[in-house]
Amino acid sequence: MLDWEDLKYFLAMAEHGSLSAAARKLNVSQPTLSRRLTALEENIGAELFARTRAGLEMTLLGEQMRHHARHMQDDVHAMERLVTGHDSSLSGSVMISCIEAIGAMWLVQKLGNFIEQYPGITVDVKVDNAVSDLLRREADIALRMFRPVQNDLVAKRTVTMNYGYYASKSYLETRGKPQALKELKEHNFILPHDEILTQTKTDPRKVYSLSRSATFRSNSMMALATAVESGFGIGAYSCVMAVDKPDLVRLFDDLTVFSTDIWLVSHAELRRSARIRAMYDYLGDMLTSHNDAFAGRLPARAAE
Amino acid sequence: MLDWEDLKYFLAMAEHGSLSAAARKLNVSQPTLSRRLTALEENIGAELFARTRAGLEMTLLGEQMRHHARHMQDDVHAMERLVTGHDSSLSGSVMISCIEAIGAMWLVQKLGNFIEQYPGITVDVKVDNAVSDLLRREADIALRMFRPVQNDLVAKRTVTMNYGYYASKSYLETRGKPQALKELKEHNFILPHDEILTQTKTDPRKVYSLSRSATFRSNSMMALATAVESGFGIGAYSCVMAVDKPDLVRLFDDLTVFSTDIWLVSHAELRRSARIRAMYDYLGDMLTSHNDAFAGRLPARAAE
DNA sequence: GTGCGGCAATTCAAATATGAATATCAAGCC
DNA sequence: GGCTTGATATTCATATTTGAATTGCCGCAC
Numbered sequence: 001m002l003d004w005e006d007l008k009y010f011l012a013m014a015e016h017g018s019l020s021a022a023a024r025k026l027n028v029s030q031p032t033l034s035r036r037l038t039a040l041e042e043n044i045g046a047e048l049f050a051r052t053r054a055g056l057e058m059t060l061l062g063e064q065m066r067h068h069a070r071h072m073q074d075d076v077h078a079m080e081r082l083v084t085g086h087d088s089s090l091s092g093s094v095m096i097s098c099i100e101a102i103g104a105m106w107l108v109q110k111l112g113n114f115i116e117q118y119p120g121i122t123v124d125v126k127v128d129n130a131v132s133d134l135l136r137r138e139a140d141i142a143l144r145m146f147r148p149v150q151n152d153l154v155a156k157r158t159v160t161m162n163y164g165y166y167a168s169k170s171y172l173e174t175r176g177k178p179q180a181l182k183e184l185k186e187h188n189f190i191l192p193h194d195e196i197l198t199q200t201k202t203d204p205r206k207v208y209s210l211s212r213s214a215t216f217r218s219n220s221m222m223a224l225a226t227a228v229e230s231g232f233g234i235g236a237y238s239c240v241m242a243v244d245k246p247d248l249v250r251l252f253d254d255l256t257v258f259s260t261d262i263w264l265v266s267h268a269e270l271r272r273s274a275r276i277r278a279m280y281d282y283l284g285d286m287l288t289s290h291n292d293a294f295a296g297r298l299p300a301r302a303a304e
Numbered sequence: 305m306l307d308w309e310d311l312k313y314f315l316a317m318a319e320h321g322s323l324s325a326a327a328r329k330l331n332v333s334q335p336t337l338s339r340r341l342t343a344l345e346e347n348i349g350a351e352l353f354a355r356t357r358a359g360l361e362m363t364l365l366g367e368q369m370r371h372h373a374r375h376m377q378d379d380v381h382a383m384e385r386l387v388t389g390h391d392s393s394l395s396g397s398v399m400i401s402c403i404e405a406i407g408a409m410w411l412v413q414k415l416g417n418f419i420e421q422y423p424g425i426t427v428d429v430k431v432d433n434a435v436s437d438l439l440r441r442e443a444d445i446a447l448r449m450f451r452p453v454q455n456d457l458v459a460k461r462t463v464t465m466n467y468g469y470y471a472s473k474s475y476l477e478t479r480g481k482p483q484a485l486k487e488l489k490e491h492n493f494i495l496p497h498d499e500i501l502t503q504t505k506t507d508p509r510k511v512y513s514l515s516r517s518a519t520f521r522s523n524s525m526m527a528l529a530t531a532v533e534s535g536f537g538i539g540a541y542s543c544v545m546a547v548d549k550p551d552l553v554r555l556f557d558d559l560t561v562f563s564t565d566i567w568l569v570s571h572a573e574l575r576r577s578a579r580i581r582a583m584y585d586y587l588g589d590m591l592t593s594h595n596d597a598f599a600g601r602l603p604a605r606a607a608e
Numbered sequence: 609g610t611g612c613g614g615c616a617a618t619t620c621a622a623a624t625a626t627g628a629a630t631a632t633c634a635a636g637c638c
Numbered sequence: 639g640g641c642t643t644g645a646t647a648t649t650c651a652t653a654t655t656t657g658a659a660t661t662g663c664c665g666c667a668c
Contacts, residue, residue: 001330002380004308020615026305029657034616036655044387045396051616054665061390068379068386075372075379076306082372083348086365324645333627338646340625357634357645610668617662624655631648638641 004072006040009033010048011069014062018055077136084140084276085269091120094279097132097139098125101161101221102262106240107143110290114282121275134267140276141283144263155265158287159294162259165251166228166237172249178234181252188233190216190224239296254296262287262294308376310344313337314352315373318366322359384441388577397426398583401443405465405525406566407431410544411447414590418583425579438571444580445587448567459569462591463598466563469555470532470541476553482538485556492537494520494528543600558600566591566598 012022013033023030041048048065049056058066098107103125111123132138134153142148148155167177171188178184216227221238228235229245236257242248264284270276287294316326317337327334345352352369353360362370402411407429415427430443438446438457446452452459471481475492482488520531525542532539533549540561546552568591570584591598 002384004312004376004380007380007383008308018615030616031618031658032656034618044384046387046390052664055615061386064386065383068383072308072376072379075376076308076311079311079369079372080306080348082365082368083350086350322645334646335628335648336626338648355646359645612665612667614665615663617660619658619660621658622656624653626651626653628651629649632646634643634645636641636643638639 002043006036007069007072009036010040011066011073013037013049013056014058014066014069080137081267081269085272088274090118090275090278092275093122093124094141094276095124095126095139096279097142098127099143099145100127101238102143103127104222110286114279118275118278134265140266140270141280142265144265145260147263148265152268153265154268154271155263156284158262158264158284159291160259160261161294162239162256162296163236164239164255164296165234165257166242166248167234167251168229168231169247169249171231171233178251184234190227190233190235192218192221192224192236240290240294243293256296306347310340311373311376313340314344315370315377317341317353317360318362318370318373381440385571388580396579397428398445398580399428399430399443400583401430401432401446403447403449404431405542406447408526418586422579422582438569444570445584446569448569449564451567452569456572457569458572459567460588462566462568462588463595464563464565465598466543466560466600467540468543468559468600469538469561470546470552471538471555472533472535473551473553475535475537482555488538494531494537494539496525496528496540497521544594544598547597560600
């Protein structure tokens, strides 16, 4: 009869490619993994990995078994979700996965009240542009730019996040303030990578024609924002981030360059957990009550 | 992070209803299970079972987790099949699941050559009227009376096993030898349970009219055979078993009372195992070469 | 070539898990 | 009522598992 724990270890080895790497991930020592792998192989009477100096190389049988072990892991994750979902206590931790454009600034600032209100809960903000897998418990709640496709996830669309063209006062003093879009090509232009743009609702005419003349590009919205703030040039900037930046000036009569909807997502089972539910509701309220800030309406006008 | 081995133990407890029963099944001690359950429950922070004096009673969460644990077990079984399928050595064990009518006598006798030929293989004959689940590795090869319905099983029909009416010479000397079926009601009659008959190809007219007047009934073909051999009366008796029973006489001109087809079944992956393949082929040859004996042709005539 | 870094295997003392024996309790049965 | 049976929990000596340290091995860079 196989030892299921060995299978867990086996999967980690298979996914990480070496005993040492798997050991680090599992928080056990490398000799332990070495011995358990040996034991597993002796148990089944066949080799799962060829040990090389560079690490482990899977055998055919190993590949086939890996498939089933992954499947088992999915069930383990499902159980973990069940367990968390049954947790009615307002203590523990909540992991929020979030894109950088919101997570690094706005989200953190707005969580102050929550932290006061629920002192027992550890709030964990995971800023990642990669999509955390809620089904694998990589996060409890996610703020996404699109409707999630996986089943078993609950999601609601909250605010629409608009980006306008902004520049710093210092830049505009030096280079002048353009009045029409066509004047942009005379200016230093700050632009996200195309991979970012394709995730948004963008009017290509407003952006793509300029992509060749860009002065600064990045896949990091924070880096782009810093570039705008530092007077590198004119760039798309999140309206909600511009709210408390008096040095920034919005251009072209509040033109919206591109916009994304923000989806609040959680796993159906996780939402039954009291603390996750609390965070889910808190974020939902917080987002919708800042609807105008995200859309760039009230604050942007006030700044003009 | 959950300990997968705990989940295996948890499943066993869930399926067997008590720590003690699960411990026996898993070949570990009851205190071990008690401790590991406690550890698992502390790990997830919730109760899985309510401990009662009568055993364990599952909580709602336990029920939900059980479902996933079963799912994991299916994957483990799949891996075990993979492993066995990859085992090319001619050592280890082969478990044959077989109905009593063949397993207890004929099969065992005919395995002699195999055991000589493959000294490294442990042959394990599991006589059961319940159907062992090949997918769950409860057996490697099965002799069945019907075509298996599960996918992933390979099966071939081998011989047809006929049953005739037999009686011992001593009984016939005392009570006389009936010449026609209708005289049977004057005799002591030995009959299988109806549940056996319904599994066979039986002409009801030959048997059911007599069921009320039976002297001896059993669900065990061996018990029925012993009854016939002991001179209890006239009964259906497997032709192949009668081959080396000179004291038995077949009645009514080799009339076939009922018959069953014998299917040789294995799992598709298991057939890649050298030792199981060897047994599969051996049994296939052995069965077909004894076709006449099963049908009751040559030996029965010789005995007349 | 020499040294460095990453890898798996080995060694040995310490932490951990295990099983046999036992205690304790509840229910069923004379 | 007392006895038996079968369940979980507890205790303690023992066996197993683990991790830190170490060794040995290879490839790579300088």
